[in-house]
Amino acid sequence: MEKFTTLKGLVAPLDRANVDTDLIIPKQFLKSIFKSGYGPNLFDELRYLDEGQPGMDNSKRPLNKDFVLNQPRYQGAQVLLARRNFGCGSSREHAPWALMDQGFRALIAPSYADIFFNNSFKNGLLPIILSEEQVEQLFRETQATEGYQLAIDLEKQTVTTPSGQSFAFEIDAFRKHCLLNGLDDIGLTLQDADAIRAYEAKRAAEAPWVFNAIAKRT
């Protein structure tokens, strides 16, 4: 997993609530068996005028000029500013993969759907929660100023505006630790292999029906 320490990046505003994972990456693109390559289809239905299908040459498709992320001033954005309940809907991890592949490293919104929130951390994408008022202020400033950038410091847990105003955000200590160090969850868990084995032994005695019910494939 990619590390996340600090980031100073261009901000793009996506002014709608309840952005669901179908909107982030439509289901026809879930058929790939790889983790990368989803960026050009991020927000596909909003971004292009035609219907997107896997395998198309996206550079030749008609762009929806009205879609905010298509505006020249937001090209290369690394921070996505969003409204409440961002990422609702399915559990597809393709949503954070697509956001990352497009170049986003951090999100700022008043709230996120649980599974999406969780998936983001596992991929080195930082979903920051700020209050409705703070998010509203950032929307106003981003829209008013071309080239608007925010500085994010994960260690200090702050988001700083160009004028120097700083907003503190909360983050779970374990997730912060993993992000800062780019740590792989599986490796960390396997350090507790003995605890897992001890649990299994105890549980197998108490609830033997849980184990060995489903045969191994032969």
Place this chain on the structure above:
Amino acid sequence: MAGKTLYDKLWDAHLVKQRDDGSALIYIDRHIIHEVTSPQAFEGLRLAGRQPWRLDTNVATIDHNVPTTPFRSAAEIEDETSRIQVQTLEENTKAFGILEFGIGDVRQGIVHVMAPEQGAVLPGMTVVCGDSHTSTNGALACLAHGIGTSEVEHVLATQCLVAKKMKNMLVRVEGTLGAGVTAKDVVLHIIGVIGTAGGTGYAMEFGGSAIRSLSMEGRMSICNMSIEAGARAGMVAVDDKTIEYVKGRPFAPTGANWDKAVTWWKTLHSDADAKFDTVVEIRAEDIKPQVSWGTSPEMVLPVDAVLPDPQAESDDVKRNGMLRAYEYMGLKPGMKITDIKVDRVFIGSCTNSRIEDLRAAAAVAKGKKVAGSVKQAMVVPGSGLVKKQAEAEGLDAIFKAAGFEWREPGCSMCLAMNPDKLLPGEHCASTSNRNFEGRQGNGGRTHLCSPAMAAAAAIAGHFVDVREGI
């Protein structure tokens, strides 16, 4: 000390290790696998040179990508990427030794229909799957929820999940449900009341006399859609119906193990003095058959209602959402729900493709004809076994005589990853769970409702109040 909630009990029984930072390692009893969210997880295992922690906790099947017209091998799947995913699962399960119900196996079906049907999921288990509707299994008093692909890999490699304890919510539905009001209407009504983020951060228990009166299938429909109410996990306490449902299933325990299991299962309910962080009270008598009109499951109304006026909404964000929904759905405020015409009808999905759902739809369709204005009405059983059972009861004949298509099991038109799709602008009465923009096909307009309401809409060509025919 206050008593424990059902969720507290399930959590405590699976706690491997509490970490200092508030996160915990939770043991996972069952991991259900399908073709869409697993390829990258298996790939990750290979790249890291890891083996699955154990095999007898996993079971796999194909559902999202499969065509619902008969086919005999993956090679017959026309869409190349769908074919590759189906074949990749086949290869991965074979290589790692994981049981899979593949093409042509009567047990193949939608993950959340297959798992309880096989007894792969039993009361008191922790259950995960790379699909958000895993919450369905909570109907068996399981702690069941969807996970992402990184977590699929994590569970394969460690049989554990890193989790944080959620808050407890009780949704209590007391009273008697009226005739024609089903589990689907109950859950749509709940979502209408608490909103699509109402349950975020909670494990949601459904209780009360109306929930207890429901069959296991009905409880599954309700837990299925807890994710649409924002809760990753929904659950219902064990009662006699739960135990009766599990008895005799292929992977259910027998003999002394059965007795031991039942003794434990009977403790799987919230204690009388348990503390919930939030309690939502719903009166069963207030629930009418529901139809969603917009592009979020919370945009739902009783069938006898008229569409709401966005100008009356004081919250800017909500009002904008409503305006966008009206534009996308091609509907106008003030219109009656019963004036919405349907182009297609879809009866299926992990919410409503079990035998009871098909019986309810067949009861409405019996002796009637699908309206000439409806382009397609399809019934898609949730698994090969549901299909077989329905055919044994003659339900397929009823549907076919009425002009419905009778299909092979799969996710079908729930999500447009396979050939079953809506065309732009088409309105669909659908028994699935999500009415997001483009969910059932680019530009498609989904109206969520119960199987009986969907069948009635197919016959009338527009939504009708199913209670009027009773």
